[in-house]
Amino acid sequence: MLLAIGERRTLYMVRGLIILMLAAVISEKFQLTLLSFVIEKLVLGAAVAMAVIFQGEFRRFLELLGQGKVLQFFQRKPSASKPNNVVDELVEAVRELSQNRTGALIVVETTGSIDMRVFVDQGVPIDGEISKALLQTIFQPKTLLHDGAVFIRGSRIISAGVILPLSDKTFSRQLGTRHRAAMGITEIVDQCLCIIVSEETGSISLAEKGVLDRPLTSSKLKELLDKKFALLVKGESVAPGWGLLSRLIGPKGRRFLQTTFRTLSSNSSEEKK
Numbered sequence: 001m002l003l004a005i006g007e008r009r010t011l012y013m014v015r016g017l018i019i020l021m022l023a024a025v026i027s028e029k030f031q032l033t034l035l036s037f038v039i040e041k042l043v044l045g046a047a048v049a050m051a052v053i054f055q056g057e058f059r060r061f062l063e064l065l066g067q068g069k070v071l072q073f074f075q076r077k078p079s080a081s082k083p084n085n086v087v088d089e090l091v092e093a094v095r096e097l098s099q100n101r102t103g104a105l106i107v108v109e110t111t112g113s114i115d116m117r118v119f120v121d122q123g124v125p126i127d128g129e130i131s132k133a134l135l136q137t138i139f140q141p142k143t144l145l146h147d148g149a150v151f152i153r154g155s156r157i158i159s160a161g162v163i164l165p166l167s168d169k170t171f172s173r174q175l176g177t178r179h180r181a182a183m184g185i186t187e188i189v190d191q192c193l194c195i196i197v198s199e200e201t202g203s204i205s206l207a208e209k210g211v212l213d214r215p216l217t218s219s220k221l222k223e224l225l226d227k228k229f230a231l232l233v234k235g236e237s238v239a240p241g242w243g244l245l246s247r248l249i250g251p252k253g254r255r256f257l258q259t260t261f262r263t264l265s266s267n268s269s270e271e272k273k
C-alpha cells in the first residue's frame, strides 16, 4: 500500500501528510484534545512510513552529507539523458517493426528510477545495451519474450516480457490491450514514456501521462524523443528521487536549498583542510 511506486502517487502521499500536519496544528490551536491526539499519532505513523518509502534517498543523502558532497544529491543522474545513438537505435528498431507489422511495447524510463514493483510481472532480466537488432529479436512473434513489454533504463534494456497494469479508461474499439497497457503504466508512473507498435496496422504511438499520441511517423517519434531527452538534460538539476520535493517547494525553495547546501558543503570541505 505504502510503496512509492510512482511520482504521482508519492505526490498524493506527501500532500496527505501535509494536510494531516495542518489538521494537527489547527486542532491544537482550537484545543480539540482528543482530535489533536489522534491526528498526532497519524502524523507520526505517516512520517515513519515516508521514512521507509524514501529510505534509499535518505541513505544516499546521508552518505553524501558525510562526504561533504551534498550538492551532488541535487544533480540529475546521467541516465536521464540518452545519447543520440540510443534514440537512433530505438527509433530505427521501431520503424522496422512498424514496417513489418510486428507488435511491440516499449517502456522508456525518463527521470528518476521506476520502482519495478509497479509492473504486474517484472518479466525476464536482459540487462543488455540497446540495439536495433536486440529489440527486433525480442519482438519476433516466435520468441518466448515477444509477449509483454520491454523496459529500458538509460541506454540498457533491463527486461523483456514485462506485464504492465492496464488502464481503466474506455477506449476506441481499434485499441486493444497493448495500447491499454501503455496508457495504464503511464497513468500511474510519470517518469516514463511508452512506445507502441500495432501488430494489426503497424501504426506507431507514444503514451505519456496516460495520453496516447498517434499515429506517428518514425521521424516524428524521433523528434518527440529528442525533444523530451533534450529537455531532461537542460531541466532543473534536482536528483530524480527529489523531483517530487522539488515540485512541492518550487523554484524559490530549490534555490534556497541549493544555496544552503552549497554553503554547508564548502564549510565542511574547509574544515577538512
Ligand SMILES: Nc1ncnc2c1ncn2[C@@H]1O[C@H](COP(=O)(O)OP(=O)(O)OP(=O)(O)O)[C@@H](O)[C@H]1O
Pocket: 103, 104, 105, 146, 147, 148, 149, 162, 163, 164, 165, 166, 174, 175, 176, 177, 178, 179, 180, 181, 197, 198, 199, 200, 201
Ligand atoms: N498488460 C500487458 N502488459 C504488457 N503487454 C501486454 C499487456 N496486455 C497485452 N499485451 C501485449 O499486447 C498483445 C495483445 O495485443 P492486442 O492485439 O490485444 O492489443 P492492440 O492494442 O489491439 O495491439 P495491436 O494493434 O498490436 O493488435 C499481447 O500479445 C501482449 O504482447
